Amino acid sequence: MLSIAVFVSGGGTNLQALIDRQQSSGLGGGEITAVISSAKNAYALERAKNAGIPGYFVSSRGLSVEEYSQALDELLEREVKPDLIVLAGFLKIFSAAFCEKYRGKIINVHPSLIPAFCGDGMYGLHVHEAALKKGVRVSGATVHFVDAITDGGPIILQKAVEILPSDTPETLQQRIMRQAEHVLLPRAVTLFCQGRLHIENDRVIIE
Numbered sequence: 001m002l003s004i005a006v007f008v009s010g011g012g013t014n015l016q017a018l019i020d021r022q023q024s025s026g027l028g029g030g031e032i033t034a035v036i037s038s039a040k041n042a043y044a045l046e047r048a049k050n051a052g053i054p055g056y057f058v059s060s061r062g063l064s065v066e067e068y069s070q071a072l073d074e075l076l077e078r079e080v081k082p083d084l085i086v087l088a089g090f091l092k093i094f095s096a097a098f099c100e101k102y103r104g105k106i107i108n109v110h111p112s113l114i115p116a117f118c119g120d121g122m123y124g125l126h127v128h129e130a131a132l133k134k135g136v137r138v139s140g141a142t143v144h145f146v147d148a149i150t151d152g153g154p155i156i157l158q159k160a161v162e163i164l165p166s167d168t169p170e171t172l173q174q175r176i177m178r179q180a181e182h183v184l185l186p187r188a189v190t191l192f193c194q195g196r197l198h199i200e201n202d203r204v205i206i207e
Helices: 013-024 043-050 065-080 096-101 125-134 169-193
Strands: 002-008 030-037 055-057 084-087 106-110 138-145 155-162 197-200 203-206
Touching (some): 002 043, 002 065, 013 169, 030 043, 043 055, 084 169, 106 169, 138 169, 155 169, 169 197
Parallel strands (some): 002 084, 084 106
Antiparallel strands (some): 106 138
């Protein structure tokens, strides 16, 4: 079994999608062995507890990006030794050294069709507010590998979701999570654990 560490910061609905897939049809030879949160009271930690998965809180208070990344890495080395790191609503960034160490082993789900509405400051409702302000007719979600550039790593999977005239940022967020994020992330994790994802010339090849 490949060891999967899931990083979270909030409610953990994407984590729950992964747990549900693991408990139903499996994750292609992978198993969630740790949930690591940047927020002490994140409900995602409760989801992990309910599923019998060890949960950890690592505070970033007073730490630089480099120091926080080092603290996370020390936890991973000591407790988890992950084959895959999954960012499921994780609201912190990593140092370049951390990204390099785990190159090709970190994936993230982003609530837009990258390269639209992504990059620094584009997270959570900010993404959906920007999409509605721009007046686009379609948004969606993207799962991609993580590198030192925010939302800049090679794309693994994308799924489009129609924007309705009545949408608010909140309703759009919920629909994209249900129709895209919760579908794509377990699929991408399964593909990784099956050894079917390869990066060639900064593009992902799916076997």
